[in-house]
Amino acid sequence: MDDRVERLQRLIEAHAQDLHRHAHGRTTPEEADDAIATAFHSALYLIDQVPADPLPWLIRMTDGAIDRKRPPPS
Numbered sequence: 432m433d434d435r436v437e438r439l440q441r442l443i444e445a446h447a448q449d450l451h452r453h454a455h456g457r458t459t460p461e462e463a464d465d466a467i468a469t470a471f472h473s474a475l476y477l478i479d480q481v482p483a484d485p486l487p488w489l490i491r492m493t494d495g496a497i498d499r500k501r502p503p504p505s
Contacts, residue, residue: 442471
């Protein structure tokens, strides 16, 4: 298996539950799941740039995906 995929799998195993708790507290379940998927998808492509402590980075990626789905304030 590709090293990048293995590294992503380790990220998912270690942090998916935390991201679910965080995202589901901010938005609908469907949007939360989409945002988490977007964060992990980005992590795959940026795997060499993921910091040693990845949870804050993953939360920022998830929050960014949630914020992009929301309409701008009126």
